[in-house]
Amino acid sequence: MVAATLIAASVPWLTRSRRGPAVRLTLENCTGCELCMEDCPYQAIYMRKRTDGMPYPLEAVIVPKRCASCGICMGSCDYNALDLPDMTEADVKARIRALSKELKEEGEGPGVLVFACAKGARLDGFTGPDGRLKGREWAGVVSLPCIGMLQPSMLSIPFEKSIGLDGVFVSSCRQGDCQYRKGDEWFTGRLHGYRPPLVRKSIDRSRIRTVYLSSAEEGEFFKLLDEFRSSLADRRE
Ligand code: SF4
Numbered sequence: 098m099v100a101a102t103l104i105a106a107s108v109p110w111l112t113r114s115r116r117g118p119a120v121r122l123t124l125e126n127c128t129g130c131e132l133c134m135e136d137c138p139y140q141a142i143y144m145r146k147r148t149d150g151m152p153y154p155l156e157a158v159i160v161p162k163r164c165a166s167c168g169i170c171m172g173s174c175d176y177n178a179l180d181l182p183d184m185t186e187a188d189v190k191a192r193i194r195a196l197s198k199e200l201k202e203e204g205e206g207p208g209v210l211v212f213a214c215a216k217g218a219r220l221d222g223f224t225g226p227d228g229r230l231k232g233r234e235w236a237g238v239v240s241l242p243c244i245g246m247l248q249p250s251m252l253s254i255p256f257e258k259s260i261g262l263d264g265v266f267v268s269s270c271r272q273g274d275c276q277y278r279k280g281d282e283w284f285t286g287r288l289h290g291y292r293p294p295l296v297r298k299s300i301d302r303s304r305i306r307t308v309y310l311s312s313a314e315e316g317e318f319f320k321l322l323d324e325f326r327s328s329l330a331d332r333r334e
C-alpha cells in the first residue's frame with residue numbers, strides 16, 4: 098500500500114510537461130519601461146533600481162523558476178532586451194524577413210505570411226520544411242509558442258517597403274482560452290491600439306486578418322485563410 102501511494106503521488110511529477118529554458122535579459126538594451134513586468138502572466142519579472150549606471154531609473158529582473166517560456170514578454174519589449182534562448186528575437190525576425198521575401202518574389206498572386214500560435218489550429222502536418230503550407234505555397238508559417246510573443250515590430254516586417262507582401266494572417270488560440278493566460282488578450286490590445294507596444298497605425302488593417310481557433314479547427318483555419326487571400330486578390334484587380 099505504501100509503494101502504491103508513493104507511485105500515485107509521483108505521477109504528477111513524472112507526467113508534467115517540460116518547460117523550455119527561461120527568457121534571458123540583455124541589460125544594456127533594457128530601458129526600464131516596465132511593460133514586460135506588466136504583461137508577464139506569471140509574475141516572473143520584477144523591476145529594481147538600476148545597477149549598471151545607465152541613465153534609466155529602473156531595470157527588469159527575470160525570476161527563472163517562475164518563467165513558463167511563453168515569450169509574451171518578448172512581444173512586450175520594443176528594445177530587443179529579451180530572448181528565449183532557443184528562439185531569439187533576432188532569429189524570429191530573420192525568419193519573418195526571409196520567408197516574406199520568398200513569398201513576394203516567387204509567388205504568383207497574393208502572398209500571405211501566417212503567424213501561428215502553437216496552441217491554436219494545428220498546422221504541423223500541413224507545413225513543409227521550408228515553412229510553406231503544403232498545397233498553398235503562397236502562404237508561409239512562422240510558429241510562435243504563444244501569439245502574445247508577436248511583437249508589433251515583427252508584424253510590420255512583411256509590409257516593409259523593400260518587401261511589400263500582400264497580407265498577414267494571425268492565427269491565435271480561442272479568445273479567453275490561452276494556455277499562458279493572457280497572450281490572445283495582449284496581442285488583441287496591441288493590434289487595436291489600447292495596449293502598448295502598438296501595431297503601427299499606418300499599416301492598412303485590411304491586409305491583416307486575425308482568427309481565434311482551437312487546436313481542432315484546422316478546417317476552419319484553411320477556409321478563412323483562403324477567403325482572406327481572395328480578398329487580397331480582389332484588391333489587386
Ligand atoms: S520591456 Fe524591455 S525595455 Fe522594458 S523593462 Fe522589459 S526588458 Fe526592459
Ligand code: SF4
Nearest residue numbers: 137164165167168170
Ligand atoms: S517568457 Fe513568459 S513567463 Fe517567462 S518572463 Fe516572459 S512573459 Fe513571463
